Amino acid sequence: MPKQDFVIERYDPVTERSYEQQFTAEYEPGQTVLDCLNSIKWTQDGTLSFRWSCRHAICGSCAMKVNGRSMLACKTQVTDIVDRGDPIRVAPMGNQKVVKDLVVDISNFLDAFERAETWLQELPDQDPPSREYRTDKEEFDRWSHTATCIHCGACYSDCTVVAADPKFLGPAALAKAYRFVFDSRDSKKHERLEFLSEKHGIWDCTRCFMCIEACPKDVLPMDAIMELRTEAMREGITNNHGSRHSNAFRGGVRKRGRLDEATLPILSAGVRLGAIPELIGYTPGALRLLKSRKLIMAAKRHGANREGRRQVRRIFDEVEAEKARSAVDAEAFAAERSSALMAH
Amino acid sequence: MLEHGVLIVGSGLAGMRAALEVSEDPDLDVALLTKVHPLRSHSGAAQGGIAASLNNSNDEDSWELHMYDTVKGADFLADQNAAEILAREAPENIFELEHWGCAFSRLENGLIAQRRFGGHTQPRAVYAADRTGHALLTVLFEQLFRRGVKVYSEWYALDLVLRDNVCQGVVVYDILTGQIDAIAAKAVLFATGGYGRAFQTTTNAAASTGDGIVMAYRAGIPLEDMEFVQFHPTGLQGSGILLSEAARGEGAHILNAEGRRFMEDYAPERMELAPRDIVARAEQTEIDEGRGVTDKKDSVFMDFSPIGEERIRYALPSVLHLARDFAGIDPLQAPVPIQPTAHYSMGGIPCDVDGMVRLKDQNDTPIVGFYAAGECSCVSVHGANRLGTNSLLEAVVFGRRAGRAIRTAVRDLAPTRIEEGDLQRAVAEVDRLLKGDGPERAGAIRQELREVMMIDCGVFRTRPQLENCLSTLKNLQERYQRIAIDDKGWQFNTDLVEAIELGHMLEYAEVIITGALAREESRGGHFRKDFPTRDDQRWHKHTLAYRTDDGPRLAYADVNMQPQYRDPFPLEERKY
Ligand SMILES: Cc1cc2nc3c(=O)[nH]c(=O)nc-3n(C[C@H](O)[C@H](O)[C@H](O)COP(=O)(O)OP(=O)(O)OC[C@H]3O[C@@H](n4cnc5c(N)ncnc54)[C@H](O)[C@@H]3O)c2cc1C
Ligand code: SF4
Ligand code: SF4
Ligand code: FES
Numbered sequence: 001m002p003k004q005d006f007v008i009e010r011y012d013p014v015t016e017r018s019y020e021q022q023f024t025a026e027y028e029p030g031q032t033v034l035d036c037l038n039s040i041k042w043t044q045d046g047t048l049s050f051r052w053s054c055r056h057a058i059c060g061s062c063a064m065k066v067n068g069r070s071m072l073a074c075k076t077q078v079t080d081i082v083d084r085g086d087p088i089r090v091a092p093m094g095n096q097k098v099v100k101d102l103v104v105d106i107s108n109f110l111d112a113f114e115r116a117e118t119w120l121q122e123l124p125d126q127d128p129p130s131r132e133y134r135t136d137k138e139e140f141d142r143w144s145h146t147a148t149c150i151h152c153g154a155c156y157s158d159c160t161v162v163a164a165d166p167k168f169l170g171p172a173a174l175a176k177a178y179r180f181v182f183d184s185r186d187s188k189k190h191e192r193l194e195f196l197s198e199k200h201g202i203w204d205c206t207r208c209f210m211c212i213e214a215c216p217k218d219v220l221p222m223d224a225i226m227e228l229r230t231e232a233m234r235e236g237i238t239n240n241h242g243s244r245h246s247n248a249f250r251g252g253v254r255k256r257g258r259l260d261e262a263t264l265p266i267l268s269a270g271v272r273l274g275a276i277p278e279l280i281g282y283t284p285g286a287l288r289l290l291k292s293r294k295l296i297m298a299a300k301r302h303g304a305n306r307e308g309r310r311q312v313r314r315i316f317d318e319v320e321a322e323k324a325r326s327a328v329d330a331e332a333f334a335a336e337r338s339s340a341l342m343a344h
Numbered sequence: 345m346l347e348h349g350v351l352i353v354g355s356g357l358a359g360m361r362a363a364l365e366v367s368e369d370p371d372l373d374v375a376l377l378t379k380v381h382p383l384r385s386h387s388g389a390a391q392g393g394i395a396a397s398l399n400n401s402n403d404e405d406s407w408e409l410h411m412y413d414t415v416k417g418a419d420f421l422a423d424q425n426a427a428e429i430l431a432r433e434a435p436e437n438i439f440e441l442e443h444w445g446c447a448f449s450r451l452e453n454g455l456i457a458q459r460r461f462g463g464h465t466q467p468r469a470v471y472a473a474d475r476t477g478h479a480l481l482t483v484l485f486e487q488l489f490r491r492g493v494k495v496y497s498e499w500y501a502l503d504l505v506l507r508d509n510v511c512q513g514v515v516v517y518d519i520l521t522g523q524i525d526a527i528a529a530k531a532v533l534f535a536t537g538g539y540g541r542a543f544q545t546t547t548n549a550a551a552s553t554g555d556g557i558v559m560a561y562r563a564g565i566p567l568e569d570m571e572f573v574q575f576h577p578t579g580l581q582g583s584g585i586l587l588s589e590a591a592r593g594e595g596a597h598i599l600n601a602e603g604r605r606f607m608e609d610y611a612p613e614r615m616e617l618a619p620r621d622i623v624a625r626a627e628q629t630e631i632d633e634g635r636g637v638t639d640k641k642d643s644v645f646m647d648f649s650p651i652g653e654e655r656i657r658y659a660l661p662s663v664l665h666l667a668r669d670f671a672g673i674d675p676l677q678a679p680v681p682i683q684p685t686a687h688y689s690m691g692g693i694p695c696d697v698d699g700m701v702r703l704k705d706q707n708d709t710p711i712v713g714f715y716a717a718g719e720c721s722c723v724s725v726h727g728a729n730r731l732g733t734n735s736l737l738e739a740v741v742f743g744r745r746a747g748r749a750i751r752t753a754v755r756d757l758a759p760t761r762i763e764e765g766d767l768q769r770a771v772a773e774v775d776r777l778l779k780g781d782g783p784e785r786a787g788a789i790r791q792e793l794r795e796v797m798m799i800d801c802g803v804f805r806t807r808p809q810l811e812n813c814l815s816t817l818k819n820l821q822e823r824y825q826r827i828a829i830d831d832k833g834w835q836f837n838t839d840l841v842e843a844i845e846l847g848h849m850l851e852y853a854e855v856i857i858t859g860a861l862a863r864e865e866s867r868g869g870h871f872r873k874d875f876p877t878r879d880d881q882r883w884h885k886h887t888l889a890y891r892t893d894d895g896p897r898l899a900y901a902d903v904n905m906q907p908q909y910r911d912p913f914p915l916e917e918r919k920y
Contacts, residue, residue, distance in 0.1 A: 031582075043785075046830030049831075053380055058475065060383060132443075132455060186445075
């Protein structure tokens with residue numbers, strides 16, 4: 001059986017000491033980082049502590065940092081991450097207090113859901129129907145991907161804003177709030193958007209993409225946050241720092257004439273999957289912007305997997321739909337979008 | 345010492361549903377205690393669906409058909425009064441969950457979508473894509489959060505305290521701090537899940553170690569029908585992780601080492617689409633007779649090539665992901681080795697249709713203030729074999745009923761008390777494990793236990809195999825007395841928790857083996873090669889196993905044949 005070295009970041013709560021420890025584990029092809037951790041625990045050092053339960057990426061217990069990025073240990077094939085015999089580095093999730101070894105205190109992460117009241121708030125004084133509420137399939141498709149969140153915290157662990165502001169609601173709670181904003185069974189859409197527009201909410205996100213990268217499911221938290229911003233503006237919730245900034249930005253962009261340059265090709269290239277390479281093929285004018293290395297990186301990243309492609313396509317869909325509905329909104333939206341892309 | 349009016353142990357679907365029901369009464373003080381965070385509970389792993397005769401995809405379904413399918417699937421060992429309630433109350437439970445916001449998949453007309461599922465004659469599986477359990481678990485947790493129910497998350501229940509058949513409370517262990525304490529409660533509900541972890545290959549999560557079942561057993565309550573364990577034919581080799589039933593449905597072939605579709609020898613007409621237990625037994629026969637694949641010859645191949653790439657991508661995305669992520673195999677490129685995998689635990693703590701635990705003896709003696717629901721209980725709706733999508737339903741329907749029963753009963757219950765001595769057993773056990781310095785390691789004992797259970801008490805059983813299994817187990821139990829664990833600390837000691845769980849596995853495994861040895865017939869999940877047919881004359885009855893110092897003592901109870909709203913379904917051959 002092949003052997004693999006692991007360097008594990010450990011923490012002893014009694015001595016309050018952090019240290020690194022190296023182990024070697026045998027593994028069979030097909031086995032995961034979690035399998036190796038368990039084999040270390042069961043045959044070498046029973047004190048090594050971590051959480052796990054389902055073994056197949058559904059219970060959300062086993063998120064940790066593997067070679068610096070947050071992911072589920074049970075969903076990470078050893079053979080996928082071995083790199084020229086280097087040890088695999090395993091550490092606890094970030095942005096949360098370490099309890100012991102790879103176990104962190106998730107209460108801050110979970111509190112955010114409570115603060116955002118992420119549960120259905122029915123219409124008041126109205127008995128529910130004797131059968132189910134009908135849910136339009138289009139509406140369902142709009143939010144159902146955000147309901148796949150397994151609350152693993154990987155996004156929260158890598159979020160650059162949580163690192164600076166522990167009160168930031170964070171990607172997962174915001175993505176979950178998105179779901180209730182767009183669920184027609186919920187009665188609190190406006191109140192939710194008002195709350196989400198306050199400090200520590202949707203306007204604090206720096207669109208760094210980390211949550212989208214970390215998420216082992218289909219949630220696309222950053223996307224949800226961007227759509228919440230548009231929806232909040234559409235609902236006229238503008239009396240807050242974030243949306244004022246956004247309006248100013250929109251004005252500035254317009255004056256410089258950049259917005260149209262930046263969005264026009266997106267709009268005209270249409271919504272096809274392959275649109276990104278095409279866009280990059282446009283050379284003149286403002287498209288140099290889009291050709292910036294950062295955008296290409298973002299596009300590449302997005303091109304890397306199915307979710308990514310879907311995300312890009314959705315951006316285009318949204319831009320088009322917005323444009324059709326209201327020119328002003330579409331501009332704001334596109335400005336948000338393109339600056340999100342260009343931020344990388 | 346802590347105290348609550350009502351304590352629910354276990355936060356899967358059954359536990360959370362019960363807690364919500366109790367919390368309807370604002371005067372009641374209810375708390376939920378769980379060894380993994382509620383959102384991590386095993387219920388979240390359920391993929392396929394939850395059954396209810398809503399008639400959204402057709403108009404021929406009825407609760408009676410649902411009940412019939414359930415009773416037949418159970419190989420007629422289900423209690424018919426319970427199966428009737430399960431089927432009758434299914435629709436209202438689904439609507440309630442939907443009103444709370446559950447993300448069920450939809451039809452074009454906006455109604456909840458339904459699909460077909462093995463053993464059900466009608467398309468009655470309500471689902472949320474391939475993550476039904478996750479959607480249900482999430483919505484129940486949201487409601488729990490909303491109502492501010494007190495949750496002891498990552499607390500481990502160690503012991504059940506009974507006095508003269510009256511429940512007093514539970515001895516608990518705070519995993520984070522290592523503190524042992526007791527929670528006195530007038531009513532306690534166990535919803536601690538199944539016991540599949542005693543088998544080498546299993547779909548079950550790490551937490552499914554039969555804790556609640558063993559706590560009840562040690563407190564003097566018999567365990568019912570523990571020998572009935574369901575094996576699913578399509579577990580990934582090694583891990584046992586479940587590959588969806590849809591793989592067979594879409595036309596994947598199952599091949600032995602000779603590359604032959606061996607199902608033609610076992611079920612020439614239905615081939616791979618034969619019922620789960622028949623396919624699992626066919627696979628096991630091929631493996632036992634040396635026609636298994638891979639180096640270990642312990643599995644057979646599932647070949648996806650007949651389906652075609654486009655269709656696989658469209659219809660089986662989760663299978664693609666599972667095989668790639670958890671076995672490192674791309675089904676588009678290579679066949680996937682699969683094995684029978686322990687999937688569902690039919691047996692458990694005997695209780696009535698309101699969750700009240702009863703000894704099922706001549707007087708049907710109740711244990712006052714003690715309730716059970718979900719996979720750890722044995723109502724029994726699943727009898728010898730549960731149908732897919734019926735267990736999520738059971739957890740919800742009977743979780744709710746138990747919650748209701750508790751809500752009314754608890755008003756009349758006297759306050760309970762826990763004494764210093766009640767903590768004794770648990771404290772001594774933890775102390776022994778922490779101080780033990782013997783030569784044995786828990787990991788090795790667990791490994792041997794799971795292997796022998798899989799081989800000798802698995803898909804096929806014979807007297808010599810079961811006797812071998814029992815003597816191996818006795819030896820493992822002895823070795824367990826001499827184990828040492830590495831982690832001697834108090835804080836978040838998972839080494840200790842795993843060792844306690846191993847103790848539970850060693851205890852209930854003995855009940856499974858003993859029940860299987862006695863039951864000289866084949867029915868549902870229990871297949872005796874030396875008694876390959878069902879024997880209603882002798883064995884149309886439930887097993888009850890009482891704990892004694894010399895091992896389980898067996899007694900038997902009649903199967904309930906008295907549904908309330910219709911005539912019972914008479915026994916017939918279970919044929920598909
Ligand atoms: C892969 C898979 C797929 C499945 N698919 C389906 C399906 O499609 N349809 C269907 O109907 N059924 C399905 N099942 C079965 C179904 O998921 C379970 O039967 C059901 O979820 C059990 O729910 P529960 O509430 O009884 O227990 P669980 O969800 O197992 O919860 C047990 C709870 O008890 C707690 N607990 C246990 N011991 C202790 C202790 N000592 N102290 C404190 N807390 C404790 C745990 O923390 C957990 O919260 C599937 C099962 C598996 C494994
Ligand atoms: S995109 Fe926003 S929410 Fe996501 S990780 Fe970056 S800052 Fe956090
Ligand atoms: S959004 Fe994704 S990464 Fe974040 S908690 Fe949910 S599943 Fe995990
Ligand atoms: S163990 Fe459940 S998500 Fe990894």
